[in-house]
Amino acid sequence: MTTPEFDLPPHFRFGMATAAIQIEGATRADGRGVSIWDTFAAQPGRIHNGDSLDIATDHYHRYRADIADLRDCGVDDYRFSIAWPRVVPQGRGEVNPKGLDFYDRLVDGLLEAGIRPVPTLYHWDLPQPLQDEGGWLARATAEAFAEYARVVADKLGDRVRDWLTLNEMNVHTLYGHVLADHAPALDLGLAAFPAAHYQLLAHGLAVRELRAAGDFRIGVVGQHYPVIPASDEAADVEAADTFAALTNWTFADPILLGHYPAEEIAALVAGTAGLSAEQLAADLEIIAAPLDFYGVNYYEPVRIEARREGKDYSGVLEVDIPADMPFAPVPFEDGPRTDFGWTISPSGFEDILNQMRERYPHLPPVVITESGASFHDEPGPDGAIHDTRRIDYLHSHIDAVAKAIANGVDVRGYYVWSALDNFEWAAGYEQRFGLVHVDWTTLERTRKDSWHWYRDAIAAHRDRSSSLTQA
Ligand code: FCB
Secondary structure, three states: OOOOOOOOOOOOEEEEEOOHHHHOOOOOHHHOOOEHHHHHHOOOOOOHHHOOOOOOOOHHHHHHHHHHHHHHHOOOEEEEEOOHHHHOOOOOOOOOHHHHHHHHHHHHHHHHOOOEEEEEEEOOOOEHHHHHOOHHHOHHHHHHHHHHHHHHHHHHOOOOOEEEEEEOHHHHHHHHHHOOOOOOOOOOHHHHHHHHHHHHHHHHHHHHHHHHHOOOEEEEEEEOOOEEEOOOOHHHHHHHHHHHHHHHHHHHHHHHOOOOOOHHHHHHHHHHHOOOHHHHHHHHHHHOOOOOOEEEEOOOOEEEEEOOOOOOOOOOOOOOOOOOOOEEEOOOOOOOEOOOOOEOOHHHHHHHHHHHHHHOOOOOOEEEEEEOOOOOOOOOOOOOOOOHHHHHHHHHHHHHHHHHHHOOOOEEEEEEEOOEOOOOHHHOOOOOOOOEEEOOOOOOEEEOHHHHHHHHHHHHHHHHHHHHHHO
């Protein structure tokens, strides 16, 4: 294996990312409340193989070993999420000190290991009692989120400076609210717009609370992808633009520009949420609060065509877009894929970063808050996991970031999804995204070849940077 060299700025930061539901387990420990994912996962047929999230990687009890893996790899930053139902089991009101203590220990452990903690306050695990009162379709949920953000900041803000509010509001809206592939499985189609708006408002209200609580660096995370029309025909190009507006820009424009991407979308939001023009404008002002950084998650580009009458799109992609939408996702004809079936396209990564820079004149510094791939490699006869495809994937995607930087996008860091194999939502444990392998019977952790490669990449970058800054 050759030592990787990347043309990145000296202070570029390397990290890894995880999320509470996907790794913690211990769902009934120390007063944790029930989340919408516990409810969803308990329903038959929702999760591949009937996998349960009750134990996951048992990170709740094994976090010290997981911190040692991060430390030995040499990461600068660790992005994890805080489980709202652990901290405020009912969603609002009474705080559970034992839940907060877990994150207190985690943060101390990271700092002792020389790693900067970068918590996400919401990675899809809404407390079930809030769902019972309307979840993200209700304005009160946004207000409860701000209250919870304050509780966490008051506890950890003396040691944590970097905060991410919500993870991928676009994916949470699409999979969990427009469709029923993720919790809370509402299947609302376009009537899901309030879920987008109230998550955005939750973000804005939380930024306000965090600013009042301390001198923090605050960001938010979106999953973004280039949307490629299936042909040059006007109808396909228009369908691709509409899809991009609904999935990328409906979530990023309000934050970075202070408005929805089109009048029709603003009207749909106001109509479905029952908001007057004045209320909508007041909310947008809160949502557009200035940020210190913006988190981009990237996995793959999406190919879209105008929906053809009578054509059956079911099962073409992982997600079935409702038949009343004017667009449909279609697969890229050939080219490499991960074991999850996702298209591998580092140039798509460069594209979307360039698009973000062009679209947003005041784009704050970007951090790649997730990038990675599922490959199913298992330990070989020598006990090692030779996941060379993941190494190639990471190599080409970090290169894509370096190219985007050369093109003027201010990217400050790159976090691999994920630190260790984990519970991949509806896909359960079959999909392995980790740099560290987890044996699902014994929960034993084994560092994959990609982990060693990443460690060498980080070390090489440090050496190169110190010689550059000394020169
Ligand atoms: C993203 C999620 C993350 C992980 C990756 C593979 O959409 O934010 O939790 O599951 O996909």
